[in-house]
Amino acid sequence: MATHEIQVTVNGAGHQLKVESRLLLVHLLRESLRLTGTHIGCDTTHCGACTVLLDGEPVKSCTVLAVQADGAAITTVEGLEQNGKLHPIQEAFWEKHGLQCGYCTPGMMMTGCALLARDKDPSEADIRQAISGNLCRCTGYSNIVKAIKAAAEQLRQQ
């Protein structure tokens, strides 16, 4: 069984880990690091529940090998809150009822954060396009779009 020493920075903290070649990034996060905020939904690259930021880009962590992330900086939903204060996107999902069951929410918020990092004032169409790889089966998306829009406003005021 092939194993590799890898180094990853997750939510700002460095980790040195010994991983099997076939270990998926989502399992590294959930099982090796016990960061279970990143969900596994379809496990087939469709639903986006497992979305995390890999060097700032949102990716489906069920379709990335942990070894491919060697040397990378990863942000998960646990990394959004800073000093006990929720990130504006978390506040906005709460405020705008951007979730019902909550299963897709971590992935939605990570995709939303990445969008707002490169576009401070996205249109509704931009938001819908950005989250088109994240499936929600409860909300009908309207409140998710409103939440990302509200978070954009909040971030612009900061």
Added chain:
Amino acid sequence: MIPPAFDYHAPTSLPEAIALLSRFGESAKVLSGGQSLLPLLKLRLGAAEHLVDIGRIPGLEYVREEGNFLRIGGRTRESVLERSDLVRERYPILLDTARVIADPLVRNRATVGGNLAHGDPANDHPATMLALRAEVVAQGPQGERVIPIDQFFTGLFATALAADEILTEIRIPVPPNRTGGAYVKLERKVGDYATAAAAAQVTLDASGVFQRVGLALTNAGPVPARAAAAEDFLSGRRVNEGSIAEAARRAAAAASPTADRRGSVEYKREMARVLAARALKKAVERAGGR
């Protein structure tokens, strides 16, 4: 799902990667963005004892015009193509294509080279590259060779690449004046493969006659291929509704789609006809014709 065990290699140069592929032969697969390969391994639809990750080889991600070609590095991610000013301004057909591949998250990992080297007739770049008359550059133990796109796809999930070759570049001829291209796709939802899709690249003369036509369909048979009958029909003909409609009819007649959840053979062939006409019209518009 955890894929079956394999060994992972992360070479940092092309010679090193090619040496690994030569050593492992058919038991190795090249890992580019992994957005097709990793799901295949997880679902046990494919197998590999060794993955050779080309993601740590510098200099394989670029989009630039040089020496009469648009050159796209084999490991260029779709998201890079999508955000390239050069592509948006000069090669809108590539933007049309990139933005309908899978979804935005997948496109942050998926690569243009991977999309071609996978040899999947349902993928979107094959039709576009056929319409553009692209060339594929492969690096192997004997050095570099250039494969015309018409000789690249050899079967279902099969390409002209040898087991020890890596697709390092895609070359698209810089289009002459009065050239335009477009890719149009019908998909049930974001992330799905095409029910039908068409890529068209046309060059017109000053009087509105088709000088050169590239036309290809996605998911229209086991091997990506150009719609040669339609191309031949249009060459030398005047741009008008009638000529475009007849070319689209010929392209659809030559297609051999298979029935699946996306529709019957009859429906898909009809959609191929409609989309071929739309792609041709949009290409003509972009070429400055009417």
